Amino acid sequence: MQPQLKSRVHCADREVGEVSKIIMDPLSHEVSHLVVSMNGTGERQVPMGAVQMVAEGLIQLQSSSSEVQGFPLFKRDDYVTLHEVEIPGLERHLHVTPGEVLVPFPELERNVKRRTFFANLTYVVGLFIGLPLVFPVLKFLMKPMYAPLDNGWLKIGNIEKVKTDDVGVQFEYKRKVKEAYLPEAEIEKNVWLVRATPPVLEKVYQGKDMEFRDAAGKTIWTNKKDLPYLAFSGKCPHLGCAYKWRKHKVLGQVFLCPCHLSIYDASGQVLDGPAPRPLDLLPIQVSPNGDVRIIDMEFKAGTKSQTRIV
């Protein structure tokens, strides 16, 4: 039991006064001292060690009244009240109020039934407001996420640019994009072309023509296995960076991605590095006058299989 304010304080011989204040220890959150008002002759600070017994409205000290007179006088300036300082959790340890502090309970609140019902009703009303909004908000935000795929052919340059066999040549081209309400804009993109020798072609096509199909499974285009030109999407199939044709100390001339150091040979096969699949081949047409056309496709990076996203 904690000592209470206003408790009478008894010494071994006689009563000496009443508890006027209580001092807490901020670390242990326990009562450390009592301040005893000595029947009008000042306040003295009594350590809890000197307390023999705490009862309802009564504190029994071990000391005699003359010993209590020897305890130090209470110095108010050495202390602050609980309201002026923040000691987390101290209030929860404190039971020194002399009694309950009360305010009247309003008449209208006295016989209200179904309090839980009303509390839950607020949640239900909240749900009625919130739930119908979920779908519209989601659709609102998702509007541009799934653009239809474009299978149009795009002229990217002339094949005369390719001078050597089995060497990557970058074709930079502009592509018109129309995003939402914005005016049509041009973005720069690039693909890599390789004029492949038969062994490289064999590595790529393995004796079979390559078919490109749309989502419904309809064939869009077939790359013939004997056309010696390969067009690779400029996007690295590892994490979507842009790779380059570079000289490697050990592997010779290769496609190398500077981001995570994936390395591919002229046929697009992975030689080294973290890439999960070969470079992505695109549908290609070379007209008799040397114009190169491609279908600009992009595939999801980082997967073993191809998933077309553009």
Added chain:
Amino acid sequence: MNHSPSARTEPTVAEKVFTFVDERVGLKLLAAKMLNEAVPGGSRWAYVFGSILLFIFIMQSITGVLLMFYYVPTADHAYASTQYILHDVDYGWFLLSYHFWGSSAMVVCVFAHMSQVFLWGAYKKPRELIWLVGLVLFGLVMAFGFTGYLLPWDQRAYWATTVGVEIVDKMPLLGDFIARFLKGGPTPGQMTLSRFFVIHVMVLPAALIALAGLHLFLFRCAGPAGPFRGTPTELKAKTDYFFPRQIWKDVVGMAVVFACTSALAFWEPVVLLEEATPDPGDYHPEPEWYFLFIFQHLRLRMFSGEFGQFLGSMAFPGALGIMLLLLPFFDRNPERNIFRRPFALIGWVVLTVSILLFTVSAIINREFLD
């Protein structure tokens, strides 16, 4: 007229105003409550990082709002408006560069703050919730860095975002949806810029303010942990209040951070690369330095192939995140002294050293590529 000194008897206008407000809101009591927070074991220089982070956030908010006076978040104007801020607007170069270096300061101080809480064992009972909210705040800080990086719309911005979003795409089940949601389409473009902009200037600040408030509230509920050494008597003997000694140290810390950030902004102002386009030319894409270690570790052979990539970009970072979230719940040993917690110490050293090693090797790799 009586012109004798009247300060004691007649309050000045300022005092009257103060008294007026104090009567209505209890200003003195509020100030006392805010400032008289007992710091067990006394104030220390080690405790400055929380306040410094708040200071950095306030500075980022101010510089960020100022930048928005000129910045336009559209694909055809973002680059030009950023160049305009850098080259034409008076002190624009400084405010933009301060904002840029401020993000680095934030990351450095977040790391210091978290390390300290970890090493001091201050996440333990009863402070588990502070730690949890702190981890979410850490995620918000990284998200701030990632979304803000795109806004200048130069090549660096474009490619860091392209690769970053591809990493998000590797998340199981929801990856494709979240990546498309962030990009606002299959590839980065205007929709991406709009989304990153609104996330950077509205969503993240609102979330950060709310959670930082909660973080502080929870901190005040539990109180400071104090040092891990010392008997209660020793701690009590050294205990002081938040004001003035700790606040003094915090303010010095803030001044140091301000000086360093300003110096970096002054001597290393932001320089933009070419405008963003899906054709990087000679530029070698790279994220901001505090993401370099993730970038570099994805180059490891063990993270090659589809599964390896899942391990490197999702499973490992995810496992680390979950471990940190659960830390205060499985580490129930009340011992806070780091020298008696060998696993915690080794774990911290290994993580810090590997982050350093990966960052340094990413920087060394740069030269190898050129």
